Amino acid sequence: MITSTDCVLFTLHENTLKVLLIKREHEPFKGMWTLCGGFIQPEQDGSDLDSANRILLKKTGIQVNYLEQLKTFASAKRDPRDWSISIAWYALVNHMVFDSSVVLQHTNQWQLFDVDNLPDMGFDHREIVDCAVQRLRNKSLYSSLVGYLLNKEFTLPELHQAYEQVLKEPVDNSVFRRKLKEFDFLENTGKKRKIGASCPPSLYRMKEGLTIMNKVIK
């Protein structure tokens, strides 16, 4: 019995929702694109969450902003070696961390892929990604998740754009702002971002301690 964990790591890049895939170095599925995953280590990991964080950190050097259990994939056939259980997760990070990760700088065996234009993938990882994309898009409608794809401080126009990129459809500006007021998960830093010959937007950050809000955006 194989007990493992796999994580769908999302970020926004080039105006698109992307996922990190890693090129497998060993059989099975050597050379194919797969999720960031690994075996659960009972000696090291106190819980499934620990496993996910440990493996993310080890394989990408990234400490994520948001991490949530997605679903467990388990069957006799998903791994040719043996009956296999994988606890799948999805995580959200700002794209900056990809530039600052020492681990990723030392290899080119990884790539960010548009979630709507994925390559062939090993195991049942395509199914896992599709499941995660569906969950993220759905949950974005009534939560503050999208905020975790941005830098710690961001402007409302940036957040607005992020929603449109995740959902792949336009979001009305006044609806967007009305909803944000109801949600109330942001706090104004007082600072503004200078851009050019125009009105500079305020910088906001996520309030501490919240992950999910309970109303509908869109």
Add this chain to the structure above:
Amino acid sequence: MITSTDCVLFTLHENTLKVLLIKREHEPFKGMWTLCGGFIQPEQDGSDLDSANRILLKKTGIQVNYLEQLKTFASAKRDPRDWSISIAWYALVNHMVFDSSVVLQHTNQWQLFDVDNLPDMGFDHREIVDCAVQRLRNKSLYSSLVGYLLNKEFTLPELHQAYEQVLKEPVDNSVFRRKLKEFDFLENTGKKRKIGASCPPSLYRMKEGLTIMNKVIK
């Protein structure tokens, strides 16, 4: 490493949402109330879903109407014997099956408990039940799930009552019926149920092939 599966089996009884708990016969937690669970058997089970169905059938004799993966609970401490993974599920059945199950008739080591008045439970099963109740109540608002708690054929007043019992709050009759029309997951059998000196309600059944609808009730 222990790999197991546990199921929260819901039904409606005495106007209340209840869960089946089983009194444990062995250590650990011998004599305490626990969920219907067991070990994954790689030789017998093709998938996690197969495990859940097999264990339900073996321990309760019940074939459920609806079964959905809930969440996976995994840690070093949840089972005193070893590091343990449990893939948790929730299932919905009509109360009738408890009377017709031969397996359950041959033992009294089980009981149905009000979800809002649970006994002390072994392992982390209390947490699992709470998680399942939350999921069921939430999903009931925008799905046809509640229908799976009823008999194959049921009346609209029965379904209405079932919603109120699951949600533990009144549901306006005209809103209820308006929503059902939008959802469109029922078909009229043409039959009616005779009760007494009053207008007999029509009998409906769930349309084949659907499990989840996508609008909001309540």
Add this chain to the structure above:
DNA sequence: CAAATAGTGTCTGTTAGACACTATATG
């Protein structure tokens, strides 16, 4: 035809969506 329950219509306040508008800062 009275009683009881099934089932429908109607009114009101709230909200999503569309879009026009005002405010603010900079070169």
Add this chain to the structure above:
DNA sequence: CATATAGTGTCTAACAGACACTATTTG
């Protein structure tokens, strides 16, 4: 002070919730 973008107001159609009403069947 022109320009560009930030941010707000307003109108309309749809819908949830409350509740009164009509319809149907049986003893």
